[in-house]
Amino acid sequence: MMDVRHLEELLDVALKNAPRASDVLLSPGSPVLASVLGELHPVTEGLPALLTEADTAAMARALLENRPHAKADHAATGSADLALALPSGTRLRANVFLRLGATAMVFRRLPDVVPTAASLGLPRLVTEAASARDGLVVVAGSTGSGKSTTLAALIDAINQTRAVHVITLEDPVEYLHAPRRALVTQRELGQDFQEFASGLRAAMRQAPQVILVGEIRDRDTAEAALRAAETGHLVLCTVHSTDCGGMVSRLAGLFEPAEERFARTALAGCLRVAVAQRLAPTVDGARTAVFEVMAPTLRVREMIVSGETEEATFSELIAQGKPHGMIGFPSSLGRLLLAGRVTEETVAAYAADRAEAVRIIDAVRAAAGKTDAAGTVKLEIERG
Structure with missing residues (x-):
């Protein structure tokens, strides 16, 4: 029977191979995936090429075994949240969930330092x-x-x-x-x-x-x-x-x-x-x-x-x-x-609608003294 140490070792290897990862995703039929700056990257060095349903189910059972509240949540709702500390000292927030009847897991790295x-x-x-x-x-x-x-x-x-x-x-x-x-x-x-x-x-x-x-x-x-x-x-x-x-x-x-x-x-x-x-x-x-x-x-x-x-x-x-x-x-x-921290494209994507995005960018360009050659503001927005 697989114990939780196998999962901890897998996660430690994944995070060593992807030190900038914010999340590690384990899903049947996929390699171990690391989320780096919002993009998923396969992590295969020293890890299985593809995870099977049996792999993820066994790791989830081991993780939930000594956590009765999370185990009950998973049984009742199909998902559960819990924390996990790896032998390396890295702390993770885990979500164990079902998708199409199979078990998948997402592990988010928790910062070592409390933010100010x-x-x-x-x-x-x-x-x-x-x-x-x-x-x-x-x-x-x-x-x-x-x-x-x-x-x-x-x-x-x-x-x-x-x-x-x-x-x-x-x-x-x-x-x-x-x-x-x-x-x-x-x-x-x-x-x-x-x-x-x-x-x-x-x-x-x-x-x-x-x-x-x-x-x-x-x-x-x-x-x-x-x-x-x-x-x-x-x-x-x-x-x-x-x-x-x-x-x-x-x-x-x-x-x-x-x-x-x-x-x-x-x-x-x-x-x-x-x-x-x-x-x-x-x-x-x-x-x-x-x-x-x-x-x-x-x-x-x-x-x-x-x-x-x-x-x-x-x-x-x-x-x-x-x-x-x-x-x-x-x-x-x-x-x-x-402040130059986000782009106009980000404003277009996160504003409530096209008109709001135009107003924001227009006001910022005016405040910064930026206009195009014709003295007008042009903006192309695509919203899905």
Whole structure:
């Protein structure tokens, strides 16, 4: 029977052959693949030319064997998340999943160093949230948009500056925080607690000042997070949503219709800042976050309670909220373009539509004093 050491050795070999890889992908009928700067490359030196269904299934069984929570998730949903530390010291986040009935796996390399807010270019309102004494800080984004990295930077900022007890509830633990001024107690779903809601309720009895919730994905967790934020704790969390307006709808939608007004009122009262983010490629082949930042002004709080209308939306309030430190996705893209960190093609790909892309590029060219020979701006955009 294959044990987990075989998988660990395979991953170590793959990462030695592809030291710049961010991810290693194991899929039946394919060689081991390494993702380098967003492109897949086969890794065959010292590894099988092609993986079989039996190979990946055996490695997955070995990986899940001593992780009952992940094993149950995989059996119930067809996928599971967990962390893995290789003998070399490299830490990975793993996702084991089924595709067409066969088992595949993706392993993401976790950085050895916790990122700082400055290194990530986090907007001012977001970094200032690390000094808040209570309330809710929400980071929204799709899978793989860097939400956990942003939260890790905020926890690091707290760890560097505040003598408080921080409890994190994560799935899985990605960044390890060494003790500095704060005590950071990191707990992993499945290993240290069974559900986010129960873990959050238990955390309230563990004398924290700051609580991190890896993801709010159900009503009970949302209610517990709101109650913690209302009762003197700073709660940092993520929500699976593409923008700040969607975050509000997502949280409110977790509650029954009769409870939704309560949830919206509680959210409006305790929100400190909301940030949504997307990752875009940079000119040097890396990736950077594009941000939308929403501050809880009076108008924002009123809209959280009453909801958006055809005449007024969160994105419009954010666009009008520059004096309050708010940032929209178009403004964030424009700043990156003006700084030379992304290309016009990237702006065209990540803007909401052609008209928005033209406006961003036009404004940046005007700010930089760049026009073509005819004094006009030309842009070709292809959107799939």
